[in-house]
Amino acid sequence: MTNFVGVDHFNIDELLTEEQKLIRNTVRRFVDEEVMPIIKDAFEAGRFPKELIPKIAALGLLGATLKEYGGAGIDSISYGLAMQELERGDTAIRSFCSVQNGLVIYPIYTFGSKEQKDYWLPKLMRGEAVGCFGLTEPEHGSDPGAMDTVAERDGDSFVLNGVKSWITNATLADVAVVWAKLDGVVRGFLVEKGTPGFTAVKIEHKMSARASDTGELYLNNCRIPKENMLPGAEGLRAPLMCLNQGRYAIAWGAIGAAMACYTEVVEYAKQRIQFDKPIASFQLVQEKLADMLTEITKAQLLCLRLGQLRDAGTIKPAQISLAKRNNVAMALQIARMARDLLGANGITLDYQTIRHMLNLESVYTLEGTHHIQTLILGQDITGISAFK
Amino acid sequence: MKVLVCIKRVPDTGGGFKLTSDNMRVDTTNVGFAISPHEECAVEEAIRIIEKHGGSSTVLTLGPQAAQEQLREAIAKGITSAILLEAEDYEFWDPAATAHAIAETVKPLGFDILLFGNESADTCNYQVGLRVAHLLDLPCVTGIKALEIQDGKALAKRETKDGWEVYEVALPAVFTVKEGINTPRHPSLRGIMSAKKVPIEQKKVTKPAPQLVRKALKKPQEGRHLEILGQGVDAVPKIIEKLREVGAI
Ligand SMILES: Cc1cc2nc3c(=O)[nH]c(=O)nc-3n(C[C@H](O)[C@H](O)[C@H](O)COP(=O)(O)OP(=O)(O)OC[C@H]3O[C@@H](n4cnc5c(N)ncnc54)[C@H](O)[C@@H]3O)c2cc1C
Numbered sequence: 001m002t003n004f005v006g007v008d009h010f011n012i013d014e015l016l017t018e019e020q021k022l023i024r025n026t027v028r029r030f031v032d033e034e035v036m037p038i039i040k041d042a043f044e045a046g047r048f049p050k051e052l053i054p055k056i057a058a059l060g061l062l063g064a065t066l067k068e069y070g071g072a073g074i075d076s077i078s079y080g081l082a083m084q085e086l087e088r089g090d091t092a093i094r095s096f097c098s099v100q101n102g103l104v105i106y107p108i109y110t111f112g113s114k115e116q117k118d119y120w121l122p123k124l125m126r127g128e129a130v131g132c133f134g135l136t137e138p139e140h141g142s143d144p145g146a147m148d149t150v151a152e153r154d155g156d157s158f159v160l161n162g163v164k165s166w167i168t169n170a171t172l173a174d175v176a177v178v179w180a181k182l183d184g185v186v187r188g189f190l191v192e193k194g195t196p197g198f199t200a201v202k203i204e205h206k207m208s209a210r211a212s213d214t215g216e217l218y219l220n221n222c223r224i225p226k227e228n229m230l231p232g233a234e235g236l237r238a239p240l241m242c243l244n245q246g247r248y249a250i251a252w253g254a255i256g257a258a259m260a261c262y263t264e265v266v267e268y269a270k271q272r273i274q275f276d277k278p279i280a281s282f283q284l285v286q287e288k289l290a291d292m293l294t295e296i297t298k299a300q301l302l303c304l305r306l307g308q309l310r311d312a313g314t315i316k317p318a319q320i321s322l323a324k325r326n327n328v329a330m331a332l333q334i335a336r337m338a339r340d341l342l343g344a345n346g347i348t349l350d351y352q353t354i355r356h357m358l359n360l361e362s363v364y365t366l367e368g369t370h371h372i373q374t375l376i377l378g379q380d381i382t383g384i385s386a387f388k
Numbered sequence: 389m390k391v392l393v394c395i396k397r398v399p400d401t402g403g404g405f406k407l408t409s410d411n412m413r414v415d416t417t418n419v420g421f422a423i424s425p426h427e428e429c430a431v432e433e434a435i436r437i438i439e440k441h442g443g444s445s446t447v448l449t450l451g452p453q454a455a456q457e458q459l460r461e462a463i464a465k466g467i468t469s470a471i472l473l474e475a476e477d478y479e480f481w482d483p484a485a486t487a488h489a490i491a492e493t494v495k496p497l498g499f500d501i502l503l504f505g506n507e508s509a510d511t512c513n514y515q516v517g518l519r520v521a522h523l524l525d526l527p528c529v530t531g532i533k534a535l536e537i538q539d540g541k542a543l544a545k546r547e548t549k550d551g552w553e554v555y556e557v558a559l560p561a562v563f564t565v566k567e568g569i570n571t572p573r574h575p576s577l578r579g580i581m582s583a584k585k586v587p588i589e590q591k592k593v594t595k596p597a598p599q600l601v602r603k604a605l606k607k608p609q610e611g612r613h614l615e616i617l618g619q620g621v622d623a624v625p626k627i628i629e630k631l632r633e634v635g636a637i
Contacts, residue, residue, distance in 0.1 A: 005400070008418050018457055022464065022580050025420065030574055060577035072577035082577075 007259045024081035035089035040349045048213040057127025069121040077307035080252035087253030088260045091359035092211035094253040099168045102245025104131030111232035132173035134164035149180040160219040170200040170215025188230035197222030209362040246367040251323035254331035257356040262292045265338035295330040318380035325373035332360040389443030392499040393434040395427040397455040398510040411604045426505030430565040432572040435466040444468040451478045463583040464575035470588045482600035487519030489593045502562040521562035528562040529555045533569045
């Protein structure tokens with residue numbers, strides 16, 4: 001297969017630094033060489049390609065934005081570009097990384113004790129340990145504040161009870177960041193694989209994010225040492241801060257998925273002959289391609305600015321929500337249009353588009369659904385919460 | 389051990405490419421650049437030699453300021469230092485001129501091993517490494533796919549149709565490397581961030597009167613050829629014949 005060259009209609013590359021480009025190109029190549037040859041089969045088999053974890057870690061993608069604990073300390077735009085490239089490969093690969101980074105390394109780094117950080121961060125960043133983030137429950141998705149999972153203090157331990165659902169990396173994870181209520185207040189707990197009363201079960205029969213490890217976490221009188229609570233995380237704000245990390249990564253990742261569909265369908269449309277002409281020569285087709293390129297370009301510029309705001313430290317959650325909302329919706333739209341233009345071929349995994357189209361259905365829902373991002377924006381605009 | 393590796397910045401066209409309207413250059417608008425593939429393997433080989441035998445490695449390119457991008461990529465992977473022979477018009481340098489500038493620069497630097505790509509991905513002249521060896525009066529093995537260093541000597545292997553040619557050469561020596569000698573590593577993000585801080589030695593070079601002058605480029609026809617060779621087992625002999633014809637077997 002030929003190497004991916006990306007989409008850059010507005011010469012955005014000219015706005016990137018040398019390192020940003022090199023990081024993007026490195027991840028791009030990694031995806032071409034390591035992800036593309038296996039992803040179709042992994043998706044079909046419903047298997048997360050675990051064999052990639054050491055390679056992802058060797059690249060330095062885990063904990064990449066940290067300067068401590070051996071992290072490369074890359075800037076937000078570089079990180080975003082890396083997520084874009086990973087999701088151009090598949091949502092599963094981007095999710096693996098952005099969960100490990102934004103939902104596991106980030107909360108341990110931000111809310112953890114020195115002992116927790118020293119113990120977990122090096123392992124997580126070297127890919128020797130995998131983490132997951134347990135917020136969603138079978139009965140509570142968009143409204144995690146209503147969670148049923150509880151923690152009770154018992155001597156030198158906490159005892160956890162509850163079920164977490166739709167958890168990325170669940171069965172792979174060596175450590176779960178579990179959110180539970182202690183005396184009515186949301187707190188974060190580190191639960192290690194193998195702890196009695198803790199089990200992770202894979203969710204089968206997904207038709208989206210099939211190459212991602214998604215599962216349920218069962219906490220049944222699960223007793224953990226009291227040192228395993230994240231001391232700095234108190235209240236729902238803590239997991240929501242994590243979600244903002246994840247949403248940032250998704251806003252970029254969606255561009256990658258959209259680019260994969262767009263570039264695939266442009267090539268196809270130029271070669272597919274109907275009525276004695278390439279289908280690319282029909283106005284209805286060209287209009288769709290023009291719409292796709294326009295939306296990708298807008299999304300790229302949005303993310304570039306979002307990255308600058310993040311590095312400046314002035315980013316607001318509503319800005320991340322705007323980008324996640326816009327970019328995932330545009331990517332899903334592009335994937336559907338591209339699927340249409342691929343005709344019957346578009347329903348097979350021999351083309352990437354349908355895989356991305358299916359994956360994006362998950363991305364539309366996870367880390368705050370499209371509606372929820374809308375309500376966050378609505379509240380930001382009006383000052384009035386419409387959640388309840 | 390001191391190892392030099394020479395690389396070229398080439399357009400990363402990902403398959404298709406366009407020419408500029410005057411047909412003199414590949415149109416690089418919206419096109420990224422990369423280290424030419426054989427040279428990427430040469431970079432990897434240089435890093436492995438130093439990892440195994442100790443010493444230092446230097447990457448050199450004759451190219452524009454923008455070629456710092458490729459030099460830094462090599463440093464990010466593990467090369468120790470870099471030299472840029474700055475020539476914004478590098479696309480119009482012929483192999484003799486390029487070899488001359490390189491030989492002059494590296495002569496006083498005392499490298500034990502000088503690595504080149506067998507040919508660059510854009511112009512494919514197959515000449516620069518060989519010419520540098522000639523100018524420095526060093527032995528040269530071209531198109532190698534294996535290299536081992538032992539007791540001040542190098543064993544270089546070149547693949548032939550029926551097996552391997554093995555050369556034993558005293559160092560210093562020049563080798564031109566072919567893709568397949570190794571699998572180049574990806575730079576790590578940490579490597580990329582620290583490569584930023586490595587200073588690049590720069591020297592302006594001017595193009596001598598060229599021996600080879602580019603008149604124009606012509607893009608080969610992108611014709612697709614479809615031929616039905618028959619059906620079922622009956623087609624087998626014809627398929628074999630075709631595969632032979634295109635050199636696949
Ligand atoms: C592949 C995948 C991976 C995931 N990974 C993780 C993970 O690692 N960790 C984790 O904790 N969770 C994870 N999730 C869960 C995800 O965050 C939730 O699915 C999401 O928050 C939505 O919750 P829900 O599915 O319960 O939907 P619900 O909250 O039940 O929503 C159903 C519908 O109702 C709408 N809705 C709900 N409330 C409102 C409202 N107030 N106004 C308007 N519309 C509303 C929603 O927008 C949606 O359209 C993952 C999900 C998927 C699909």
